[in-house]
Amino acid sequence: MKTYTYTEKKDTRSGFGAGLTELGRTNPNVVALCADLIGSLKMNDFIAENPERFFQVGIAEANMMGIAAGLTIGGKIPFTGTFANFSTGRVYDQIRQSIAYSGKNVKICASHAGLTLGEDGATHQILEDIGLMKMLPGMTVINTCDYNQTKAATIAIAEHDGPVYLRFGRPKVPVFTPENQTFEIGKGIKLTEGNDVTIVATGHLVWEALEASKELHEKGISAEVINIHTIKPLDEKIILDSVAKTKCIVTAEEHNYLGGLGESVSRTLATHNPAPQEFVATQDTFGESGTPDQLMEKYGLNSKSIVSASEKVLKRK
Amino acid sequence: MSKSQHLEDLVIQVRRDILRMVHKVNSGHPGGSLGCTEFFVALYNEIMEQNDEFNMDGIGEDLFFLSNGHISPVYYSVLARTGYFPVDELNTFRLINSRLQGHPTTHEGLPGIRIASGSLGQGMSVAIGAAQAKKLNNDKHLIYSLHGDGELQEGQNWEAIMYASAKKVDNLIATVDLNGQQIDGSTDDVLDMGDVKSKFEAFGWIVIEIEEGNNLEAILKGMAEAKNKTGQEKPVCVLLKTVMGNGVDFMMHTHAWHGKAPNDEQLAIGLEQNPETLGDY
Numbered sequence: 176m177k178t179y180t181y182t183e184k185k186d187t188r189s190g191f192g193a194g195l196t197e198l199g200r201t202n203p204n205v206v207a208l209c210a211d212l213i214g215s216l217k218m219n220d221f222i223a224e225n226p227e228r229f230f231q232v233g234i235a236e237a238n239m240m241g242i243a244a245g246l247t248i249g250g251k252i253p254f255t256g257t258f259a260n261f262s263t264g265r266v267y268d269q270i271r272q273s274i275a276y277s278g279k280n281v282k283i284c285a286s287h288a289g290l291t292l293g294e295d296g297a298t299h300q301i302l303e304d305i306g307l308m309k310m311l312p313g314m315t316v317i318n319t320c321d322y323n324q325t326k327a328a329t330i331a332i333a334e335h336d337g338p339v340y341l342r343f344g345r346p347k348v349p350v351f352t353p354e355n356q357t358f359e360i361g362k363g364i365k366l367t368e369g370n371d372v373t374i375v376a377t378g379h380l381v382w383e384a385l386e387a388s389k390e391l392h393e394k395g396i397s398a399e400v401i402n403i404h405t406i407k408p409l410d411e412k413i414i415l416d417s418v419a420k421t422k423c424i425v426t427a428e429e430h431n432y433l434g435g436l437g438e439s440v441s442r443t444l445a446t447h448n449p450a451p452q453e454f455v456a457t458q459d460t461f462g463e464s465g466t467p468d469q470l471m472e473k474y475g476l477n478s479k480s481i482v483s484a485s486e487k488v489l490k491r492k
Numbered sequence: 493m494s495k496s497q498h499l500e501d502l503v504i505q506v507r508r509d510i511l512r513m514v515h516k517v518n519s520g521h522p523g524g525s526l527g528c529t530e531f532f533v534a535l536y537n538e539i540m541e542q543n544d545e546f547n548m549d550g551i552g553e554d555l556f557f558l559s560n561g562h563i564s565p566v567y568y569s570v571l572a573r574t575g576y577f578p579v580d581e582l583n584t585f586r587l588i589n590s591r592l593q594g595h596p597t598t599h600e601g602l603p604g605i606r607i608a609s610g611s612l613g614q615g616m617s618v619a620i621g622a623a624q625a626k627k628l629n630n631d632k633h634l635i636y637s638l639h640g641d642g643e644l645q646e647g648q649n650w651e652a653i654m655y656a657s658a659k660k661v662d663n664l665i666a667t668v669d670l671n672g673q674q675i676d677g678s679t680d681d682v683l684d685m686g687d688v689k690s691k692f693e694a695f696g697w698i699v700i701e702i703e704e705g706n707n708l709e710a711i712l713k714g715m716a717e718a719k720n721k722t723g724q725e726k727p728v729c730v731l732l733k734t735v736m737g738n739g740v741d742f743m744m745h746t747h748a749w750h751g752k753a754p755n756d757e758q759l760a761i762g763l764e765q766n767p768e769t770l771g772d773y
Contacts, residue, residue: 206628230624230659238617238651245557245621248606249629250549253621268611269648273618277598277608 176392177367179385181349185322187379188286188343192217193322194329195254195284199225202252202333208243209256210236215345216256216286236261240269240281247279252333255281259288259342260301263308274338275311282332283308287345288318289429290457290474291379291467300462306434308340309407315360316407318342318428318436320381322350324404327358335360342378344429346467349382352402363410365417369399372485373417376427377403377436380455380476384427387481398485406436411443418444423451423488427481429471432456451491453484499708501769502533502573507739508766509569509773513585515759520586520594523749524640525566527671527706527734531638532570534711539719541633546576546603554633555622557607559615560640560669561595562751567605568592572773576604579773613646615639616666620656623664634722637666642674645683650695656727657696665718667730670705673747692729705734740765 198205199221207221208230222229230246232239236257243253255262262285263270274281285304292300309316315337319325325343332339366381367388376384381402388398399417403410418424424444426437432454444450457474471477493501506529514520536542540554558567565585572579577591584590591600595610607618619637626633643649656664668688676682685691692699698721702714714730721728736750737743740762743754754762 227628232655233651233658235651235655237614237648238620238655241614241617241648241652242621242624242655244607245618245623246625248549248555248618248622249551249625249631251625251628269614269617272608272611273614279607 179351181351184347185350186347187325189217190322190325191329194326196220198333204252206251207254208239210239212257236266237269240266241273243281244273244279253281254284256284259285259304263304275314282339284341288342290462290470291344291346293467294464296464297461302431302457305430315339317405318378319404321352323352323354327356331358348379361405361408363413364402366400369397371397373399373421373424375401375403378429380427383478386478390482409439415447418450423492425453425484427455451488453488455480455484503529504766505770506569510565511762513565514753517586518753521562521751523736524563526738527736528566530706530708532566536570536574539715555635557615557619557637560643561609564596571604582773612643613648616652620661623661635664639668641670642679653695660725661727662723662725665728667732670731671734671736673736675750697729698726699729701731703733705732706738
């Protein structure tokens with residue numbers, strides 16, 4: 176069984192900052208906007224190198240989305256930065272009308288997604304954003320798993336013509352994907368081969384899925400782990416091919432089970448090849464204050480939960 | 493025909509278009525459309541510098557953004573009659589498979605329109621973004637926008653109004669259609685906005701007032717003044733005092749025709765008051 180190791184932990188939002196800085200050097204049309212969270216979004220280096228291409232909007236996210244839409248009219252490629260909660264729910268109508276319906280080339284970059292934001296609590300921990308964004312026609316939805324992948328995705332979405340929601344997190348998580356990877360929007364990545372159960376994970380849960388696969392291996396269960404960094408458009412082929420072999424699936428995400436990756440996978444299976452599925456996700460609940468590890472444990476979003484879900488789904492085959 | 497006669501004729505013809513478009517589908521917003529007819533005619537024929545071919549990015553030309561998208565009939569009519577798309581396409585307003593959606597959109601590629609609007613309060617932010625893109629592109633042309641007065645009740649406007657002065661967006665002329673009416677009644681009754689001029693000034697804008705917002709000469713003079721005030725490190729606001737339903741006597745000075753279509757008889761009266769000038773579609 177292929178195993179993954181890591182030498183350091185880094186935050187995915189720093190991957191965004193590094194990608195944006197590189198774009199500042201390579202793509203003169205890239206501009207950035209922020210709503211008073213420069214440090215949190217790691218935009219400092221881009222701003223230092225390209226002050227004229229940065230727009231500090233203040234605490235006014237609706238205005239930021241509108242300005243971003245307007246900047247595209249003139250050929251700019253705006254990257255907006257704020258927390259996931261304020262990047263989606265707070266400005267849904269602005270994104271819907273001025274960006275998605277208008278087909279504007281805005282990249283909505285959202286940090287501090289999910290429970291791992293931690294101590295700030297439920298007001299800041301959005302667990303519905305993937306659903307909100309994937310329901311918008313024409314919106315591409317990406318949730319990256321580590322520093323390197325986030326950096327690669329940030330650079331890749333500048334080349335994609337159309338609105339993109341790029342979701343990443345706050346805490347430092349293991350860096351296990353290659354440094355100089357090519358990021359292909361809409362293409363899942365098979366991390367381990369297995370015959371008994373398919374585990375499809377996104378974002379911070381991908382590493383947890385790999386940890387779970389090791390534990391399952393020790394129990395004599397062979398898991399196929401797939402990294403779905405793009406939730407929309409979903410790589411249906413990689414999922415269906417795997418489930419054709421394993422006959423069951425576990426989905427894992429730092430999001431509500433309603434509206435997230437798991438639901439997209441369910442639809443794919445229901446329309447092509449129904450199979451038992453278990454959801455590792457929050458169960459239609461708000462979060463609360465705590466450390467990221469405590470929250471992932473309490474809400475069942477870690478490798479242990481993925482192992483349990485795998486054992487459960489195996490019995491349903 | 494003199495140029496000013498042509499503009500006068502165009503105003504009458506656009507009024508006819510608005511009435512006929514809304515009547516045909518028994519839906520749409522004639523009141524605000526009629527109130528802004530002279531403004532649109534002046535804007536697209538005299539005020540803005542435009543390229544011959546429509547391009548979404550609009551480099552090297554002035555751009556206009558309609559924030560109060562429900563007055564789409566006047567927008568469509570003027571766009572068609574200034575050559576953006578065939579005039580007879582006005583026949584398809586609000587019909588299935590049409591490019592002329594109830595509220596303007598870009599998704600079917602209707603030339604002249606660069607952003608969807610309809611859900612209110614978003615247009616000033618978009619106009620600011622487009623103005624800043626012009627600056628980044630070293631394009632000296634201006635951005636124009638139009639907003640309803642009732643629309644100013646949406647909070648996003650005030651985020652944008654604050655931003656535009658703080659960031660010295662001085663290549664923007666944002667016009668507010670001050671007709672004092674909205675769907676539920678007069679703006680004073682629904683939610684009194686107080687002194688709009690003082691509010692814009694307090695937010696650091698230059699304010700120009702056009703008292704006769706349905707008078708072509710007054711509009712041209714006021715907008716020329718507004719243009720002269722650009723480039724002074726402050727955004728420019730034009731308060732355009734119009735009469736909702738202007739040009740059709742029974743539709744004037746009331747909110748009743750904000751979003752209601754005339755019946756056959758009312759259409760006939762409205763058309764009689766505005767005899768055909770440049771030819772119906």
